[in-house]
Amino acid sequence: MDAIEDELKLDARAGLPDDLRYLVDKYPREGWTAHRNVHGMASMWLQRHAMFRDLGGILTGSIADYREGRTDAQGFAQFFAPRLNFFLGQLDGHHNIEDHHYFPIFARVEARLKRGFDILDSDHHMIHDALEMNARTANAFLDALSGDADAQRYAADAYADQNARLVAMLARHLDDEEDLIIPLILEKGDRELVGT
DSSP states (O other): OOOOOGGGSTTTOSSOOGGGOHHHHHSOGGGGGGSTTOTTHHHHHHHHHHHHHHHHHHHHHHHHHHHTTSSOHHHHHHHHHHHHHHHHHHHHHHHHHIIIIIHHHHHHHOGGGHHHHHHHHHHHHHHHHHHHHHHHHHHHHHHHTTSOHHHHHHHHHHHHHHHHHHHHHHHHHHHHHHHHHHHHHHHHOHHHHHTO
């Protein structure tokens, strides 16, 4: 992985640079679902990303419900813990497959996008660190649920901050990844990319 300029790091950028957007300019988002190559790999990618967005929203909503008193500690813990574990595990697994399998293939097929895949790989490292911090603050929060009200409130606030940070980073990353990968799949088709 090449060094990523500070302005292109996940927590600083507002999107991919123009030189990496030539395929998304050719295949804008609003036309993706109608394209003949959207089925298969592109569809799978979009579905996985939709799942991550949905789960991030569910986790954010559940912490808000707890903080606003709409859920008690026990009900929150029973709902939250398995969904968080699933979310973190699935996200980590998805990124490992991308980094070790798909990104190298895609970069070979379309060398002009290699820097984009380096950016996405760098994102994965930042997201991995955020996932670890998220898990630590979630565990501290779940442990605090058996403590006094002040400890619960402090831990809930700490977790809510970490969750908001992770969800924001993930939203930027998923959008940029789709802008790079989905147009490439539409351009080349599954057969050319998988057969490489």
